[in-house]
Amino acid sequence: MDPNGMKPLPLPSQTRDASFATLGGDNMMHNKHTTHRNDCQLLLLNSVQSSFDRTTVENQTNIPQHNQRGPRRKQPALPPSKLSPMAARAHMNILKKIGKQPLVEKQAEGSVFVPEISNVPSDYKPGKGAERLMQYMLRQRNRPEDNNIQFWRNLVAEFFAPGATKRWCISLYKNVEQIDTIFKVEWQCNMCNQKPCYGFEMSEELLPRLHKRKYDTGLVDEHLQIDTPNEYKGACGQIFLHYPKAAEESQYEQTRTVRNGQLRIVFSPDLKIRSWEFCAEDHDEYVHRNFIVPQVSQLGAAMENYRLSTQESSSATPEERQKHTDLLISSANQMVEALGVPFISQIGVDKRYFRSLQ
Ligand SMILES: [Zn+2]
CATH class of the missing domain: 1.20.5 (Single alpha-helices involved in coiled-coils or other helix-helix interfaces)
Structure with missing residues (x-):
């Protein structure tokens, strides 16, 4: 039980799985729950990123930039010298593999790229994750007028993997503790790194009903405003998609709200969403x-x-x-x-x- 008396939530499947890595930030090392897994382990190695950054940028899907606002934080990259011994060894192995000399204290500017180190066969092409996200948003917007539950069940079955989770962190909100009936949850946000965080976790089983409820309670339309993503493929075939600047816009009959933050999505190799995380910083309200x-x-x-x-x-x-x-x-x-x-x-x-x- 946490101090607020809420029952801790179980660790989501995503954090129990391997190949989890945080883009930027102090916890860009692999998650502690993944350290025992060797098959899918990913390490974020800043010193090799310089040799890949250019490739990453070139390969990114061009998503229209609608929103120039975004997170106000600059997340520091972790220098190689601060990697754990195991991570440092893996780091050196990868450098040898790609024929690069270690770069000392190269500070990241922008995207962080995780090199593909496995031989898992895949037809992955850069931009596939972003393309899949667009398909999901488009399908959602083409919902039937009667907002029937079967539509949402089909949509979730098509785009979400079994056991997937959708998280919404609001730990960065000013005066978050004063928000009525908000409570802490026992997971760590992979963007603001808060643990426990203030927010919500929705399992894939609940998503159809929540989606329906959202539109039944006055939502007219929903948009995602996103900047250029960082996208890469993990060793087990998962696709990681991170938008450092993202905004969720909800249109109601009389108002429009825009929630600003970061978005991070992990797809399974068959392009189903395994985890969807939105870390919101604040929101704006507009009255028509x-x-x-x-x-x-x-x-x-x-x-x-x-x-x-x-x-x-x-x-x-x-x-x-x-x-x-x-x-x-x-x-x-x-x-x-x-x-x-x-x-x-x-x-x-x-x-x-x-x-x-x-
Ligand atoms: Zn967060």
């Missing part, structure tokens, strides 16, 4: 102009009537002046209510969907 235009017009008219009724030349009776004063106050209150957008939760989703996540 049409939604507040009536309140603005009403407030403007009430102000003008009040002004005229209080002029010295006005022939308004005290009762009429009181009536205009009351109308002005009432209009101002309606404006406050409209801008308050009370149905959006503190983390930028509909409150009813937020309760489902909990």
Whole structure:
């Protein structure tokens, strides 16, 4: 039990599996749960990245850049000198394999590339993961009008591997501890590295119902705004996709919310999502102009009537002046209510969907 009394969640299958590596950050070493696995072990070796960075950039899929905002942190790369002895040995072996001399303290700038060190046969081509993600988003947007559960079951079966998890970390939110009914979960976020973190974990079995619920509770459309990804293939054939800048945009009838953060997806060799992680930093809320235009017009008219009724030349009776004063106050209150957008939760989703996540 954690200090908040929540039952710790079991380690997700993704972290129990090998080939897990974090892109950048202090935990870019292999996860401790993977150290006993030799078959699929991946090591993030910064000093060899320089020989691959160019290849990575050239091979990346060109995804349109919609969002120039993103994480405000710069994640440091781990120099080879700070690798564990085992990692350092593996590091040297790889350097020998590719005929490179070790580079000392080469600091990463941008993407980190994990060299392919296995002989696992694959028809992988760079960009396959990003392409698959686009297919998933497109299919999701083409949902039927009746939002039936079977559509979501089919979608999840097609794009998610059995036992897959979807995580949403909000540990980087300001004043996260003051968010109502949010609690800590016993996993480590692979982007902000917090453990335990504040957030949610959804298993693949729950996804169809949650997707349906999301649209049943007022969501009109959802978009993913993404920057250029870092993509690479792991030794066991998994495809790792990391977007250092990503934003999830939810459109509701009266508002639009944009959650800013990082996105990290791991695909199985057959291109099914095994893990989907979004680490959100904050969100913006936008109120549709049409939604507040009536309140603005009403407030403007009430102000003008009040002004005229209080002029010295006005022939308004005290009762009429009181009536205009009351109308002005009432209009101002309606404006406050409209801008308050009370149905959006503190983390930028509909409150009813937020309760489902909990
Ligand atoms: Zn996080």
